[in-house]
Amino acid sequence: MTGRLAGVRVVSLAGTLPGPVAARRLRAEGAEVIRVEGPGGDILRTVAADLVDALVGDQQVIRLNLKEPADRARLHELLDEADLLLTSSRPSALARLGLTREVVAQRWPRLGWVAIVGETGERAEEAGHDLTYQAQAGLLGAGTELPRVLLADLSAAERVVTECVLALRQADLHGSGGYAEVGLVESARDLGEPLRHGLTAPGGILGGGHPAYAIYLARSGRVAVAALEPHFWARLLDLLGIGGTHAELAAAFLERDAQDWEAWGSEHDVPVVAVL
Incomplete structure (x- = not known):
């Protein structure tokens, strides 16, 4: 070998x-x-x-x-x-x-x-x-x-x-x-x-504290969103035509199935994938 x-x-x-x-x-x-x-x-x-x-x-x-x-x-x-x-x-x-x-x-x-x-x-x-x-x-x-x-x-x-x-x-x-x-x-x-330093602790930036990094219900299934970088975050909000709150994103992601959102994310170069 x-x-x-x-x-x-x-x-x-x-x-x-x-x-x-x-x-x-x-x-x-x-x-x-x-x-x-x-x-x-x-x-x-x-x-x-x-x-x-x-x-x-x-x-x-x-x-x-x-x-x-x-x-x-x-x-x-x-x-x-x-x-x-x-x-x-x-x-x-x-x-x-x-x-x-x-x-x-x-x-x-x-x-x-x-x-x-x-x-x-x-x-x-x-x-x-x-x-x-x-x-x-x-x-x-x-x-x-x-x-x-x-x-x-x-x-x-x-x-x-x-x-x-x-x-x-x-x-x-x-x-x-x-x-x-x-x-x-x-x-x-x-x-x-990272947990001990608060990054992934509940309420931390990677622990649910920022809507750009979260899991949302879709029309069927769930989607994982990790649009932390400013350009990804701005593009995501612009494409969805919404503000940047958890509630607004939660409502938007209910409009399609998880697999459809994954294809959408790939098409628009936004880190959104279906949760397997």
């Missing part, structure tokens, strides 16, 4: 979502990815088999029981030829398999190890999932509705890719890939920075 990471070999022990998403990105850039699963496979497959297939379809999947010496020896052979190691288990669980920072650095000095944890540092052993990480980061709305996007998982996956590239660069410059932790809580907290 050709690509910017052609010739790079990745061994991934990282299951569920952030690790596989990151590994797919690396694979798309040309890296060879060897995915190591336990004897029972990835638990995510029991609830979202199609998703797992989409993530790992072009990777080499090997099932090993790392509690067995022979299978641990096979993993070591894979690491002998690897440039990057991805993990998502607790540090204590990896230590029981002989994977500690000291051991890895001594045996595979050029190997870059990127470890996905719930939170970096002393809280790396604490259990959690995307929902608890978003809760800790203050990203959940009022009430009990669950988030539709796994923000902590997916943003962490992007950080994993970045850390992998940095590890490869460090190995080229200094001969040591090193170790890096990616915390899901930290990833979620960074996503919440």
Whole structure:
């Protein structure tokens, strides 16, 4: 496979979502990815088999029981030829398999190890999932509705890719890939920075406080409007022939179906789309 990471070999022990998403990105850039699963496979497959297939379809999947010496020896052979190691288990669980920072650095000095944890540092052993990480980061709305996007998982996956590239660069410059932790809580907290500064908070400019950035009911469906720039905003109001209040825009968008408004927005170069 050709690509910017052609010739790079990745061994991934990282299951569920952030690790596989990151590994797919690396694979798309040309890296060879060897995915190591336990004897029972990835638990995510029991609830979202199609998703797992989409993530790992072009990777080499090997099932090993790392509690067995022979299978641990096979993993070591894979690491002998690897440039990057991805993990998502607790540090204590990896230590029981002989994977500690000291051991890895001594045996595979050029190997870059990127470890996905719930939170970096002393809280790396604490259990959690995307929902608890978003809760800790203050990203959940009022009430009990669950988030539709796994923000902590997916943003962490992007950080994993970045850390992998940095590890490869460090190995080229200094001969040591090193170790890096990616915390899901930290990833979620960074996503919440605009909220903490009021930008997307209720009543903020991107939180319902400006009629140029809002969702409106259409005759059928809904439309999302993001005409923040002055030239978009002026053009929108001029084309609709209205003033700039929420009420005026709400009344105007009831005149057509959402898909018709999307076509209208494309025709007139105004950011208006149907909400899927």
